[in-house]
Amino acid sequence: AKPTHTDSPGPIPTVIPTPPQFQEIGETGHRTLWVVFALMVLSSGFFAFMSWNVPISKRLYHVITTLITITASLSYFAMASGHATSFSCTPAKDHHKHVPDIGYTECRQVFWGRYVDWAITTPLLLLDLSLLAGIDGAHTLMAVIADVIMVLSGLFASQGETATQRWGWYAIGCVSYLFVIWHVALHGARTVTAKGRSVTRLFSSLALFTFVLWTAYPIVWGIADGAHRTTVDTEILIYAVLDILAKPVFGLWLLFSHRSLAETNVDVGGWWSHG
Numbered sequence: 001a002k003p004t005h006t007d008s009p010g011p012i013p014t015v016i017p018t019p020p021q022f023q024e025i026g027e028t029g030h031r032t033l034w035v036v037f038a039l040m041v042l043s044s045g046f047f048a049f050m051s052w053n054v055p056i057s058k059r060l061y062h063v064i065t066t067l068i069t070i071t072a073s074l075s076y077f078a079m080a081s082g083h084a085t086s087f088s089c090t091p092a093k094d095h096h097k098h099v100p101d102i103g104y105t106e107c108r109q110v111f112w113g114r115y116v117d118w119a120i121t122t123p124l125l126l127l128d129l130s131l132l133a134g135i136d137g138a139h140t141l142m143a144v145i146a147d148v149i150m151v152l153s154g155l156f157a158s159q160g161e162t163a164t165q166r167w168g169w170y171a172i173g174c175v176s177y178l179f180v181i182w183h184v185a186l187h188g189a190r191t192v193t194a195k196g197r198s199v200t201r202l203f204s205s206l207a208l209f210t211f212v213l214w215t216a217y218p219i220v221w222g223i224a225d226g227a228h229r230t231t232v233d234t235e236i237l238i239y240a241v242l243d244i245l246a247k248p249v250f251g252l253w254l255l256f257s258h259r260s261l262a263e264t265n266v267d268v269g270g271w272w273s274h275g
């Protein structure tokens with residue numbers, strides 16, 4: 001029959017909005033951040049202690065390396081106490097194939113304090129390696145600037161709202177990272193030979209250790225922050241292990257080798273110390 005205005009309009013179609021999915025830190029992640037904070041403080045104290053009887057003119061690596069772990073302590077304190085973090089929300093697809101793909105928003109906790117840490121500490125780590133290899137100021141500066149662009153690209157990628165923003169910045173970061181490897185690892189392998197066999201051997205091992213470790217960061221970023229395929233806690237744990245290897249373990253290795261190998265000394269000139 002022809003409907004009239006007196007007929008019931010039927011059920012009103014309703015759209016139930018899908019609530020955003022939150023991915024955030026749990027107990028394990030929280031505890032991990034505090035543990036790494038403590039380890040970074042201990043390492044800073046230990047590195048400062050190691051420089052105690054070393055004349056100022058031979059303390060350049062000690063100063064740089066201690067600053068690296070002090071910076072990490074500050075950033076881990078911020079993250080563990082719940083600072084330096086925000087939620088980054090992106091449109092997500094439903095991974096479950098049996099339900100229609102309605103799409104929803106995924107909000108993942110991002111610790112932007114990491115990027116502040118990396119922007120300070122990765123240039124200092126590169127400085128340690130550049131001084132060891134006897135790389136000139138020009139190449140060191142180019143490497144440091146490419147490195148800062150790499151870290152800031154990672155920060156922008158982590159805050160991006162669209163796939164273009166996120167993966168675009170990620171790609172820019174990866175290209176910058178190639179410049180870093182070129183200027184420090186490849187160029188350094190050439191300049192270090194002037195410092196003799198022992199320093200060459202030390203630089204080769206340290207640089208290999210460094211760049212294998214560093215390459216894990218963009219891989220972890222892609223899986224965890226880019227594709228959201230791990231929990232926030234797993235991400236915290238993996239970065240914790242990498243950070244401990246890249247900072248305190250790297251520092252111990254460098255400072256102990258420096259102690260027993262006079263050829264690692266850097267000609268620091270009159271501005272650094274007068275004696």
Ligand code: RET
Binds near residue numbers: 155177
């Ligand atoms: C990002 C994302 C963008 C592309 C690339 C990255 C590389 C990060 C690296 C970080 C190293 C950190 C270290 C911390 C010290 O403890 C920013 C993840 C290439 C190499 C060594």
